[in-house]
Amino acid sequence: MxxxxxxxxxxxxxxxxxxxxxxxxxxxxxxxxxxxxxxxxxxxxxxxxxxxxxxxxxxxxxxxxxxxxxxxxxxxxxxxxxxxxGMRQVGSISVALTEARKEELYRGASMARAFGVPVEEISPAEVKERYPHLNIEGVKAGVWLPTDGQGxxxxxxxxxxxxxxxxxxxxxxxxxxxxxxxxxxxxxxxxxxxxxxxxxxxxxxxxxxxxxxxxxxxxxxxxxxxxHACEHFYIVTEPIKGLTQMPVLRVPDECAYYKEDAGKYLLGAFEPNAKPWGMNGIPEDFSFDQLPEDFDHFEPILERAVNRLPMLAEAGIHTFFNGPESFTPxxxxxxxxxxxxxxxxxxxxxxxxxxxxxxxxxxxxxxxxxxxxxxxxxxxxxxxxNQPFQGNRHYLFERSKETLGLLYADHFPYRQKATARGVRRTPFHAQLEAQGAVFGEIGGWERANWFASDGQEREYQYSWGPQNWFANQAAEHKAVRENVGMYDMSSFGKIRVEGRDAETFLNHVCGADMSVPAGKIVYTQFLNSTGGIEADVTVTRLSETAYLVVTPAVTRPRDQVWMQRHAGEFNVVVTDVTAGEGVLAVMGPNARTLMQKVSPNEFSNDVNPFGTAQEIEIGMGLARVHRVSYVGELGWEVYVSSDMAGHVFETLWEAGQELGLTLCGMHMMDSCRIEKAFRHFGHDITCEDHVLEAGLGFAVKLQKADFIGRDAVMRKKEAGLEKRMLQFRLSDPEVMVYHNEPLIRDGKIVSYLSSGAYGHHLGAAIGMGYVPCRGESAAEVLGSVYEVEVAGRRVAAEASLQPMYDPKSERVRM
Missing domain, CATH: 3.50.50.60 (FAD/NAD(P)-binding domain)
Structure with missing residues (x-):
């Protein structure tokens, strides 16, 4: 028993x-x-x-x-x-065989310094000194992490x-x-x-x-x-005479890693095209089992390994191992x-x-x-x-072919998954594709990231510098700053909160005041008990008993559940309505002119000021427009039911031709938002970033009834800030930043960039990041000399507490 x-x-x-x-x-x-x-x-x-x-x-x-x-x-x-x-601190060496991989390793070394991990960039000769068995032909550089180990x-x-x-x-x-x-x-x-x-x-x-x-x-x-499980291969050699303790060695450009153990070598692989396993379920008696050998699949890895580590040529293979491991999308x-x-x-x-x-x-x-x-x-x-559909067996099977190999693939910025694509498409997908859209994927959503010009390859060509779409992004950015652009925001989550207690409930969950008239849009955060940010949203009051909460695409399930878990005895219903409406953002100085061309409604500041929504006629259909902006320009987000989405797109596109309307993508939105110092949830603001230290105190109303996190906000106001969010502009316009680059203040690493992108209007890479500031005034924080480390090189950076672009937000209120 x-x-x-x-x-x-x-x-x-x-x-x-x-x-x-x-x-x-x-x-x-x-x-x-x-x-x-x-x-x-x-x-x-x-x-x-x-x-x-x-x-x-x-x-x-x-x-x-x-x-x-x-x-x-x-x-x-x-x-x-x-x-x-068996824990031994043997260190690890990763080597680069291409200039792109060298850049990746060096950026990683800079990141290690920001995170407090001991690291050293080493030359091919220094790689050879630490790893004498290695053939360094083709090796461009290496990175040494002395505190890594094996067990x-x-x-x-x-x-x-x-x-x-x-x-x-x-x-x-x-x-x-x-x-x-x-x-x-x-x-x-x-x-x-x-x-x-x-x-x-x-x-x-x-x-x-x-x-x-x-x-x-x-x-x-x-x-x-x-x-989903995938087959993972490695071999273990017979004992090799004279082989002593060695660092872990990774040669990602050859998809291989090497571990010395008891005088033998273990050679493992993360090959680009993996073999999913267990599609019909894992056998009931599976325990300490191996999968069938597939030497043909492993042979290309072994051939390169024998060249890279010549002593393997004389070593016998003791074990050819194939075992399953699980991989996520x-x-x-x-x-x-x-x-x-x-x-x-x-x-x-x-x-x-x-x-x-x-x-x-x-x-x-x-x-x-x-x-x-x-x-x-x-x-x-x-x-x-994770999105609900991502548990689909077929989806997981297709995606897992790629994810194993991505562990050792070049981790370029903006790299897109190639498998299991096209699952979620917005109502405007076909129209955007016809106009040259190049799509990226997030949470399964196909989103237009940039638009190719006539004759241009509609694909990503990755690098660590400006990529092949850089000029396209610049043109889209310019259109939004100087004329009018339109982009698809349908993938953003839309959660309807309605019921007798909707206002009281949202005042409990949100930091801002939800006791506003119908048609008012409020920017706010969901806070936790420490004042950290659990969600970054806009909330539009639709009626006395109904609100619409708009969230980032990937966080919609989590944000919805956050509200449901705090609903308690409140009389409310929380419903995902994302797929019910398409959303087109019309942004730029000429956005009002375009909206007036397609609708008899009034878009003046008197009738439709910034931060308000109204129902309109558009073309021969109906829509609701929200006057808000994540790019820092005059503009409207046009919400239209999915059945009329195609018609509204055609109406706006045709009317915009004589204005020079430009279709834009998500990369443009990111470059514009970072110029305006708008925070990006998941990078710049997270559950451990206090709303006041994030510079979002304006979105918190302490005077209203109690809300989640209010006590923590009060405590922080009394105690003072430990850190501040700053915006940085690099002095060298050729340098690109993405995130996690070390921030240097007066010669010492103090933090790292939480996000980065190129600011085409400001003419340089722009970053956001927190700087420790306990007991310091704003003037003292800004009085320091700042640099950003990029792949081992320190670049001077201008720091600002207010947005470098339109600091008074006059353009959105034009």
């Missing part, structure tokens, strides 16, 4: 390194009645065959924080538990499990989870079986750590967990509170970085579960970023 409890505070499903880490960290916070259920044996899915690379530099500051935490944790586990983790994946997981058991966790092997019962928005119990015995555990919380089974376990509770793992069920949590889909991520991810999730709020910004990996 299985001796499992009938009740638990938390049931964890899955006994890989992630499940063991969550159990370890929950018990460390004081949770004692934690139960982990593993269908076979601990580590039997993916963990046991992981390569065990412990890299610390990730794509954002918080992901790096989690990776660094993992490395520190693993170093101390052996002393705590008595189990060897024994299975023993790390078992040590975490032992630590959890020592603090009271129950870890049961050979117990298969068969279901998760859900009532309303809460999971109530987990059903299990072992042999012929069945039972259930009532649970206050459930955590899905099921790895490549994560999608199916999520579906037991009605939770979307997009991931965007190569970021799934962590956090599910959108669908309030006490169902997810930690799955680690894209071959599970070992280096598990310690930090387990810590972050445990803190989130303990406090009910994210410990810091986890937007990169928050499971709530």
């Amino acid at each position: 299985t001796n499992l409890p009938k009740k638990a505070r938390c049931v964890i499903i899955g006994g890989g390194v992630m499940g063991c880490s969550v159990a370890y960290h929950l018990t460390k916070t004081g949770w004692t009645d934690v139960v982990l259920l593993e269908r076979k044996q601990l580590t039997c899915g993916t963990t046991w065959h992981a390569a065990g690379l412990i890299g610390q530099l990730r794509a954002s500051a918080n992901m790096t924080r989690l990776a660094k935490y993992s490395a520190d944790l693993y170093r101390g586990l052996e002393e705590e538990t008595g189990l060897a983790t 024994d994946p299975a023993n790390i997981a078992l040590a975490l499990a032992k630590g959890a058991r020592a603090r009271g966790a129950v870890i049961a092997e050979g117990v298969k989870v068969t279901g998760v019962a859900v009532e309303g928005r809460r999971a109530t119990s987990v059903s299990w079986e072992q042999g012929g015995e069945r039972g259930e555990i009532q649970a206050e919380h459930v955590v899905n750590c099921a790895g490549m089974w994560g999608r199916e376990v999520g579906r037991m509770a009605g939770v979307n967990v997009p991931l 965007d190569d970021a793992y799934n962590l956090g509170q599910s959108l669908e069920v309030d006490n169902f949590w997810v930690a799955a889909g680690f894209n071959s970085i599970g070992i280096q991520s598990a310690g930090g991810a387990g810590m972050a999730l445990a803190e989130w579960m303990e406090t009910g709020e994210k410990p810091f910004d986890l937007g990169d990996v928050d499971v709530g970023r």
